Amino acid sequence: MQMTGGHITVSIVTLATLAPFAAFLVILLFMRSRPRLSAGLSIGAVILSFACSVLLLILHRAGGEAVQYTSRWMVAGNIEVPFGYLIDPLSLLMLVIVATICLLVQVYSLGYMAGDPGFSRYYAFMSLFSWAMMSLTVSPTLFQLYIFWELVGLSSYLLIGFWYEKFSATQAGKKAFVMTRTGDTAFFIGLLLIFLHLGNIGILQLNGPEAKALSPNVITLAALLIFGGIVGKSAQFPLMTWLPDAMEGPTPVSALLHSATMVAAGVYLFARLFPFFSLSPTAMSIFLGIGTISMLLAATMAMVSRDIKKVWAYSTISQLGFMIMALGAGGYFAGVFHLTTHAGFKALLFLCSGVFIHHFHTNDIFELGGLGGRALKVPMICLAIAAAALSGIPPLSGYFSKEAIIGTLAALENPVWLAAGLAGIFLTAYYAFRVIFLLLLPKPGETAQAPPSPSPTHVSLDGGGNSEYRFMAWPLIVLAGVTVVLGLLENSLRDFLVGPHALGAVAGDEMHARAGYLALGLAASGVVLAWFEFGRHGSSRIGFVERIPVLARLFAERWYLDHFYRLLVGEVIDKGISYLCYKNDNKVIDGSIDALCAGTVEGGRITALLNSCMIQYRLLTIFAVLVFLALYFSF
Amino acid sequence: MIVPFSHVLVLSGILFVLGVFCAVARRNLIMIILGIEIMLNAAAIAFIGASLRRQDLDGQTFVLFILAVAATEVSVGLAIIVYAFRRTGSFDPGNFNLMK
Numbered sequence: 001m002q003m004t005g006g007h008i009t010v011s012i013v014t015l016a017t018l019a020p021f022a023a024f025l026v027i028l029l030f031m032r033s034r035p036r037l038s039a040g041l042s043i044g045a046v047i048l049s050f051a052c053s054v055l056l057l058i059l060h061r062a063g064g065e066a067v068q069y070t071s072r073w074m075v076a077g078n079i080e081v082p083f084g085y086l087i088d089p090l091s092l093l094m095l096v097i098v099a100t101i102c103l104l105v106q107v108y109s110l111g112y113m114a115g116d117p118g119f120s121r122y123y124a125f126m127s128l129f130s131w132a133m134m135s136l137t138v139s140p141t142l143f144q145l146y147i148f149w150e151l152v153g154l155s156s157y158l159l160i161g162f163w164y165e166k167f168s169a170t171q172a173g174k175k176a177f178v179m180t181r182t183g184d185t186a187f188f189i190g191l192l193l194i195f196l197h198l199g200n201i202g203i204l205q206l207n208g209p210e211a212k213a214l215s216p217n218v219i220t221l222a223a224l225l226i227f228g229g230i231v232g233k234s235a236q237f238p239l240m241t242w243l244p245d246a247m248e249g250p251t252p253v254s255a256l257l258h259s260a261t262m263v264a265a266g267v268y269l270f271a272r273l274f275p276f277f278s279l280s281p282t283a284m285s286i287f288l289g290i291g292t293i294s295m296l297l298a299a300t301m302a303m304v305s306r307d308i309k310k311v312w313a314y315s316t317i318s319q320l321g322f323m324i325m326a327l328g329a330g331g332y333f334a335g336v337f338h339l340t341t342h343a344g345f346k347a348l349l350f351l352c353s354g355v356f357i358h359h360f361h362t363n364d365i366f367e368l369g370g371l372g373g374r375a376l377k378v379p380m381i382c383l384a385i386a387a388a389a390l391s392g393i394p395p396l397s398g399y400f401s402k403e404a405i406i407g408t409l410a411a412l413e414n415p416v417w418l419a420a421g422l423a424g425i426f427l428t429a430y431y432a433f434r435v436i437f438l439l440l441l442p443k444p445g446e447t448a449q450a451p452p453s454p455s456p457t458h459v460s461l462d463g464g465g466n467s468e469y470r471f472m473a474w475p476l477i478v479l480a481g482v483t484v485v486l487g488l489l490e491n492s493l494r495d496f497l498v499g500p501h502a503l504g505a506v507a508g509d510e511m512h513a514r515a516g517y518l519a520l521g522l523a524a525s526g527v528v529l530a531w532f533e534f535g536r537h538g539s540s541r542i543g544f545v546e547r548i549p550v551l552a553r554l555f556a557e558r559w560y561l562d563h564f565y566r567l568l569v570g571e572v573i574d575k576g577i578s579y580l581c582y583k584n585d586n587k588v589i590d591g592s593i594d595a596l597c598a599g600t601v602e603g604g605r606i607t608a609l610l611n612s613c614m615i616q617y618r619l620l621t622i623f624a625v626l627v628f629l630a631l632y633f634s635f
Numbered sequence: 636m637i638v639p640f641s642h643v644l645v646l647s648g649i650l651f652v653l654g655v656f657c658a659v660a661r662r663n664l665i666m667i668i669l670g671i672e673i674m675l676n677a678a679a680i681a682f683i684g685a686s687l688r689r690q691d692l693d694g695q696t697f698v699l700f701i702l703a704v705a706a707t708e709v710s711v712g713l714a715i716i717v718y719a720f721r722r723t724g725s726f727d728p729g730n731f732n733l734m735k
Contacts, residue, residue, distance in 0.1 A: 615728050616667070620659045 009059065010069045013085045016052035016095065017134045019045040020102075024127035027120055035119035042123040043106050046130055050099040053134075057096050060087065061496070068140050068204060086140035086203060089497050090336065094137040094268055097343045100482075101260035102130040104475035108351050109252040111471030112358055122162060122250070129155040133261040137268065142191050142201040145272075149187070149229070149265060153180050156262045160249040172248040179242040183232015190225025193218065207275035216280065223283035226273065227290075234266025234320045237294040241561050243317055244301075247309040247363075251354030254309060258316040259347035264339060267323045271336050274327060288328030292420045295321025297559055299427035303434070303545050304555045307363045308353045311435055315390060316346060318428065322405055325421065331408030333498050338405055340493070341397035341486050345389040348479040352383035355472050356439075365435055369442035380440065382476040387436050389483045391429035392523045400487035403516050410515035418515060425519050429526025437535030643684030650677035664719065664726045668712045675705045 023045035031038040060067075070084030106126055113122055132151035139145035154177075161173025195201050197218055198210065205211070211219070230236070235243035243263065247254055257263065270277065270287075277284060295318045302314035319342050327335035356379060357363055360371045374380050389398035402425060409418045533544065546552045557563070651674050658670030679698045686694025716726070723730050 616659055616662075619667075623655055623659065 009056065009067055009087055010085060012052045012056055012059075013069075013087060013138055016049040016056070016099070017085075017131065017138060019048040019052075020127040020131040020134065024124050024131060027124040027127065032120050035123075038120040038123045039106075039110060042127045043103070043110075045127060046099065046103045046106055049130065049134060050103045053092070053095045053099040056087065057092050060089070060092055066204060070140055080200075081143055082141060082202070083144055084140050085138045087138060090268075090271055091137045093336070093340065093493075093497065094264075095134055097264075097340060098130070098133050098137060098260045101256060101343055101347050102126070102133075104479060105252045105256045105347065105351070108255075108354070108472050108475040109250070111468040112252050112354055113250060114468050114471075118162065122159075125155055125158045125162070126256075129159065129256065129261060133265065136265055140203060142194070142203060142206070145203070145269070146184075146188065146191060149233070149269075150184065152262055152265055153177060153184065153233070156246070156253075156257055159253040159257070160246045162249050162253065166248065169248040172242075172245040176242040176246050179239050180232040183229045183239055185228075186225045187229025187232075190222045190228070193222045193225065197222075203272060206273060211276055211279060219276075220280040220283045223273075223277050223280045224286065226269070227277075227283065227287055230266040230270055230324075231290065232266075233269075234263045234324070235294075235317050236266075236290055236321060236324060237297060238561065240294055240298065240317050241558060241565065244310050244313045244558070247307070247313055251309065251350055251357055254313070255347045255350030255354065258313065258350060259343040263316060263320055264343060267320060267327070267335065267339050270324065270327050271332065271339070274332050277327075278330065284328050284330070288325055288417060291321045291324030291326075291328055292417060293321075294318070295325060295424045296420060296427075299424055299431065300545070300551075300555045301558050302431040303427065304552055306365055308356065308365050308368060308435060309350070309363055311365070311431060312346065312349045312353060315349075315428065315431065318424065319346070319390070322402070322421070322424065325417065326405040326408050329408045329412055329417065331405060333494050334401065334404035334408045336497060337490065337493060338401035341389070341401040341483075344479055344482045344486055345386040345396075345398055348382055348386040348476065348483055349390065351472070351476055351479065352379040352386065355379040355469075355476070358472070365438045369439045372442075374440050374442075378473045378476055382480045383439070384436055385480045385483055387432040391432045391526060392425055392519065393429075393527075394520070395484065395487070397483050397485075397487035399520075400490045402519065404490070406515050406519045422515075422519055422522050426522040426526045429523040430530050433527045433530035434534050437530055441535050638684075640684055640688045644681060647677040647681040647684070650674075650680065662727050662729070664716045664728060665713075667728070668709065668716070671712075672705055672709065675701055675708075 020042070023042045027038040027041060031041065066086060066088035068084065068086050070082035072080060073083035074081040106123070109122065109126070113119055116122065129152070132148045132155055136145055136148035136152060139148060157173045157177040160176050161170045163169045164173075191201060194206065197214055198205070232239045243258075246257060249257070277287070298314045298317035298321065302311045302318065305311045305314060319338070323335045323338050323342070326338060355376060356368050359376060360368055362368060362371070385396065389396035392399045392402040406418070406421055406425070409421045412418065529544070533542065545555060554560070654670045654673030654675075654677060656670070657673060658667045661667060661670065679701045682694040682698050682701070686692065686698075719731060720726060
């Protein structure tokens with residue numbers, strides 16, 4: 001048992017991480033048929049975690065040394081696997097983000113999921129999800145992190161396929177699980193590689209001087225393999241196609257999945273092992289490249305999607321690409337800060353869209369605009385705030401984090417990365433405001449063709465009387481507040497994360513300032529272009545991409561990545577590997593087992609002759625065996 | 636000790652093999668029990684020989700135990716044989732096939 005910190009911290013962390021797990025068990029075992037009670041229990045547990053994590057943040061607000069508390073969990077030979085907690089600024093920040101988003105999403109779900117037959121199950125899985133993610137953030141070793149990493153994957157599988165009666169939902173859940181598992185396998189191999197060479201996989205040891213003793217090739221290989229896990233979990237190129245399909249789950253789940261838990265886990269792991277990854281410049285430049293590719297690909301996909309949730313899903317991939325770019329370029333703070341702000345505004349985007357979808361029962365942006373989406377005032381305003389933050393409009397949080405990233409990219413020697421980042425900012429602003437303008441300024445012609453059944457505009461939308469709506473509106477307002485305020489906390493967050501004396505990437509030099517202005521200008525021009533094409537009175541409402549059929553098709557088909565995977569799975573795996581395995585199974589394994597069975601039956605028949613109720617045969621056998629044993633032992 | 640130890644061992648070995656042969660080959664329950672008795676006694680002779688050779692009383696103590704076990708075994712065995720004879724009317728172990 002090793003410990004460098006107060007007992008009080010440890011007990012608070014234990015409480016924070018175990019409360020949702022206890023809620024999960026109790027709900028699953030006893031409260032399947034009591035939806036209200038289970039929702040209350042789950043939310044209570046999350047409130048407890050939230051309070052504990054905020055308390056921890058206050059206790060450790062000075063930053064400083066990492067507190068690690070571990071106890072021995074598994075010993076085999078001279079291999080020891082510890083289990084415990086690691087509290088440092090990064091894990092604290094992430095813990096608070098996760099607890100906050102989980103709490104808000106669970107409150108929101110009270111309204112969104114009301115009346116669903118699987119209400120209790122939903123809250124049980126939500127608790128499982130919160131537990132897994134919070135425990136992941138405070139894991140002191142890669143091994144423990146891997147356990148919770150898989151639990152996060154499992155619970156997101158359960159939640160994406162929550163409406164399991166729907167075939168597409170189960171398919172999406174399966175796809176998410178299989179694709180992330182592909183990456184996780186690489187992660188696990190990398191983990192074992194490090195373990196083999198270093199003898200332990202504690203995060204602090206890995207980031208400390210011990211890892212420098214490894215040979216550079218091993219470090220690069222291990223970093224690339226671990227990055228495989230990040231690519232799967234954070235939906236980066238080439239394993240990105242599961243994320244848009246994951247929209248089949250309930251919208252609050254998407255909000256949770258996209259902001260603070262599932263996909264953020266990948267970037268969090270990157271930040272967690274940042275000093276280790278920095279030891280290999282080759283690996284870092286590959287990460288930078290992969291982040292850039294995913295960022296640009298996803299942004300182009302978002303430009304043509306008609307499904308509001310899919311637009312945000314693509315933008316998640318794109319923003320995660322931004323974070324990976326920032327981290328890959330060496331901007332630790334920029335990446336983590338963007339992770340923080342992104343968690344806020346992406347959750348807000350999804351929750352707002354959820355209100356529209358819940359209300360109008362459609363995902364199509366054009367239909368939502370035509371049905372009078374702007375009549376829902378609170379979500380519309382919040383959506384606009386979140387989209388502005390996403391595009392990086394000044395007073396909002398997204399502006400500050402994107403500026404930090406652009407600053408990091410501008411510090412690189414190769415201007416290609418900076419250009420790609422700026423292009424990404426332009427595209428982001430364009431697709432975000434495309435959605436806003438389509439919702440806010442519908443064309444009169446489109447209103448007419450809307451189905452008249454729900455008569456949405458006459459529902460009382462001010463929040464009075466309608467408790468479902470109130471449950472959904474309050475988290476939105478809180479998150480919008482967070483989105484507005486968070487950017488102003490940049491400097492205190494920087495002090496907290498990297499220490500007050502660290503040299504930030506933002507050193508007011510000429511180059512950086514110019515890049516910042518350029519980014520702002522590009523974001524503004526993206527908004528203007530979106531207004532020109534979608535918002536302007538009498539605009540054609542056709543994007544510039546859609547005028548080029550080849551490109552539009554390419555983007556809408558997601559760069560044919562899914563086709564490629566289908567081909568790969570169909571031709572190589574199904575017809576090649578699976579066929580061989582099938583033959584092997586039939587001929588070798590089944591055949592040998594059949595032969596073994598037949599042999600056993602025959603042998604039994606022969607030995608059964610001994611037992612034909614004649615003691616003397618048995619006696620004879622005993623003596624024969626004894627004689628042979630005596631001979632065997634004496635010679 | 637006048638008789639050499641090896642002779643004692645040979646004697647007990649011959650007795651043991653005779654006992655095994657008797658127990659395995661004869662088709663009569665009483666003779667089987669007799670065979671087992673002979674084997675026990677062969678072991679007892681080997682014990683006594685060894686005890687004399689090592690100048691140690693443990694072997695002879697053991698023989699006393701063997702005698703006690705043999706007596707018990709004979710009494711229980713004979714009781715079983717009498718019961719079996721009453722049920723089947725023969726001493727042939729091949730006839731005891733009710734459980735077959």
